[in-house]
Amino acid sequence: MRQKGLGLIILALMLGMLLASLDQTIVSTALPTIVSDLGGLEQLSWVVTGYMLASTVSTPLWGKLGDQYGRKRLFIAAIIIFLLGSALCGLSRNMGELIGFRSIQGLGGGGLMVLAQAIVGDVVSARERGRYQGFFGAVFAVSSIVGPLLGGLFVDHLSWHWVFYVNLPLGAIALGVIAAALPGDDTRTSHRIDYAGVVLLGGATSCLVLITTWGGTTYPWASPVIAGLALGAAALVAAWVAVERRAAEPVLPLGLFRVRAFAMSSAVGFVVGFAMFGALTYLPLFLQVVHGVSPTLSGVYLLPMMAGMLTLSIVSGLVISKTGRYRFLPIAGTAVATVGLFLLSGLSERSSLLTMGGYLLVLGVGLGMTMQVLVIVVQNAVDFKDLGVATSGATFFRSIGGSFGVATLGAVFTGTLNGDLREVLARARLPAGFDPSRIQRDPTVIQRLPPALAGQFLHVYADAIATVFRVAAPVMFGAFALSWFIPQTRLRETTKAADLGEGLGATSAERSSLEEVERGLMRLADADLRRGYYERLGALAGLSGVAPQGVWVLARLNGQGWVGAAELAECAKVSRAHGRPHVDRLVDEGLVERSGDGERLRLTPKGDRAALGLVRCSREGLSRLVADWGPDPQLARLVDRIAPELLGAYADRPR
Template sequence: MRRRGLAFIIVALMLGMLLAALDQTIVSTALPTIVSDLGGLEELSWVVTGYLLASTVSTPLWGKLGDQFGRKYLFVTAIVIFLVGSALCGLSSSMGQLIAYRSLQGLGGGGLMVLAQAIVGDVVSARERGKYQGWFGGVFAVASVVGPLLGGLFVDHLSWHWVFYINLPLGAVALFVIVAGLPNDKSQTRHRIDFAGVVLLGGATSCLVLLTTWGGTTYPWSDPVILGLAGAAVVLLVAWAVAERRAREPVLPLELFRLRAFTMSSAVGFVVGFAMFGALTYLPLYLQAVHGVTPTLSGLHLLPMMAGMLTMSIISGQIISRTGKYRYLPITGTAFATVGLLMLSMLTEHSSLWTMSVDLLVLGMGLGMTMQVLVIIVQNAVDFKDLGVATSGVTFFRSIGGAFGVATLGSVFSSRLNDDLSRVLARTRLPPGFDPAQVQQDPTAIQRLPPELAADFLHVYADAIATVFKVAAPIMLVAFALTWLIPQQQLRETTKAADLGEGLGATSAERSSLAEVERGLVRLADADLRRGFYARLGSLAGLDGIAPQGVWIIARLDGKGWVEAAELACRADVSRATGRPYVDQLVERGLVERSDDEDRLRLTGEGRVAAGRLTRSSLESLRGLVADWGDSPQLKRLCERITPELLGARADRPR
């Protein structure tokens, strides 16, 4: 593709992924305002849960359907679904409508994140893919940090509706660019899509989330509705297990649970998602209801948590790539997270915002040391054939943990709030005309009450939110205990090329095993090509005395006839005069010949032999990077396919 056209495509893909990633977190600081407008405080958690559930459960379908039927128009479909859901969310007039439309939005959001990353592999050469993968990982990081802050800004300066409306112009731009500029992908992979597995697992998960949300609050635990949900969840899980044993391409193979590393990492990931989204959902409510800060400031006060996550994710990745050790990172991380949750559980209406910021920083550091590392642990533990599905599996459990966390902690919050309000109302003489239901439905109304009356209600809300973290802390302590059961194994080379986005994103990327290895391989090769690769390659190929720039020229001319010298200089981003000494050296050695007018170049017979040695040496280095995955024909073909793409590319020319 022409570079300008490619740039537009990449920007559109990143924009689509950014919108989907932002909508996991941007709504958190708007929730108190949404509740004050629409009512339904007890349903607050489902605004987040609905999106997470829909995006997570639909992810495997988007990935497989994209492989099978082509990604362009499926990506267009995902954008349209997401935009329709966004528009309807902004138009919602009740909490029930908003929850339903958020689920529709999540359905499209899952497709945006999965397909955007897959399309990059269709339009970008292997040589430059590592760079773009890093950019897409950065999108997740940016969305995680700025999402709550942006949500607060929109609420303060526009209205909560614009948290959803902002998606429309940005999504329309992405839609136009994709339709106009993205070529139809020719390659298609046939799949036996596990529809039964997706539907049964999604149904069982939804029943369990509803059970934890309604049990003890909306319905007593002994109510037929709760018992029916529990029974339906058990039946659906059993049916799912039977379906997975029969499926040719199961959404989550049951044999993965025989691996201790996968089982423990999935359990820890579940709890990490539980804590992260629980904190993001209920802390803005504490800040706005108890401290009376604006939505923008409530997003600002969440930054220590997000900054801690981002910083420690980067540091953890560096530690693992340099030392090959990972076991003690999740142990330390869950310990930090447990301490952070315990500190948050001691919040009262009198706690300072600086105290809360320190608490959030500790929690964020703990989550950052854990989230990305769990993906690496699982990738390092499974066989090649299970690599793709195991990676998506561990991120699936983290996403489902987020949905359970918001729903379960929402139930805890509502139950404690109702109990505390009942006690306050029983002992407090209320002024004439005051409706206590107003405070229950609109938390921000507390700030408008007389000081002597507001104090009791501030305590009620602070106590209910602190209880949320008192429940979350021992659950995180269980995760800390489970991390000690994660085994340390020798780290595979391609697993060292961890992606920051994979650690911070809440939705699985849903890639095949081959695509997972290729992802790590091209990033390792990208880093290697920038560190004197052509000097080493020339020495291995017997081209002693040839400058690295000359080795690059040989690689660039390989497999071609006459090449315009001006085109070669343009490819190297130098003038012809700058490149001429290196060509002269190759001509003198009999490796390259010039045309009579000296405007064209091509390899001589000896030059083609030298180019063959370069290719073989590069191929062997790539095979060495994937050797620890075993002797797979697929991996051999992968190395053979990538090698010519890596050599002689614009981005790796020696300076």
């Protein structure tokens, strides 16, 4: 594929993923304004939960349907569903409509994130894949930081509707580029798709989230509705377990839960998602209602938390790569996050914004030390055959934890707020003609009340949000206790290469076990290519007298026949005059010959043998990197396939 066309495709894929990942966080700073316009404060949590549940539960289907029916057409379908949901969200007239349309948006968003990463593997060669994977990891990081800020900007300068409308022009660009430039994929992988498992798991999860949302607030805990949801959840879980035992390709193999590292990491990840999305959802409400800051500034005040998460995620990955030790990080991270939540539980209407920023930084540091590591722990613990599904499973539990966190903490917030408001309203002297229910429908009216009266209501809101963190802190302490049960084992080589996107992304790419190993292997090889690789490779292949530049030329000419000298110089991004001395040396050594006009080059029989030696040494080096997964024919074929591809990578040529 021509580089220009490839660049357009990659940009379109990144744009699609950016839109889907942004919509996990962009609404947080817009929620207070949405509530003041549409009402339904008690349903606020479902604006976030609806999106997350739909995207998480649909993820396995998108990945396998893309393999089976072609990723291009499925990606186009995902964009269309996402754009339809976005348009309908912007047109919502009440909170019920918004929640339903957010679920449609989440269904498409899950497909965008899963299929975008899968398509990269179709259009990019193995030797360049690591570089592009890094770009997609950066998309997750950027969206986590700028999402709340962008949401505030749209609310302040346009309206909350533009939090959703902004997706339409950008998504249309991605749709047009993908439809026009992405070639069709004729390869198909047949799957036994576990439709029943997906539906049953999604149904059980939805019932449990509804219980945590409605129990004790909308309905009494002993009400028939809550009891019916509990019975329904139990029945659906039992049916799901029965189905998964017989499924050819279960959405989540039950045997994984017998692996202690997977079980403990999933539990800790659940709580991490619980805390992170709970904080992101309710802190903007605290800032905008209690402190009266603008939506944009409420996004700015969340930056310490997001910066702490991003920085420590990167640092944690580097520490693990250097030391091979990972167990201490989730223990320390959950301890720090517990402290951060405990500090936030002391917030009041008199707390300074600087103090709150410091508390959020502590929480972000703790979450960052934990999130990146949990994926590595799981990947390092399971057998090769379970690697792909275990990786997506770890991400699944963090995302489901986020859904439960927003719903549960939302119920805590609503219950506390309603009780405290009743007490204040019973003794407060309200202005004539003032409707007390307006305070629940639109909390911004508090700012327009007389100062003494407004202070009472601000205290109620501050206390309700502080209670959210008082509940979240002991839950995080439970994760701290569980993290001590995560075992430390020798770190596999390819596991060291887990990237930032896996740590921050709320949706897994649903890769197969082989694709997971290839991803790590290519990242390791890419780093190796930049550290004197050709010099070492030449020495191993018995070409110690050949300069690294000459080794690159031999590798590039391998299996190519006649190659134009100008084309070779262009690939190396050097002038022909710069490369000529190295080619002259190869010609003198009898490894390369020139055509009669001097415009083309090819390997001699001696050069062919030398190039094959380079491939053999490359294959042996790659084999050592995957040896700790144990012998497997798939891994052997993987090494045989990518060893020649890695050599002569123009992006990593020796200077």
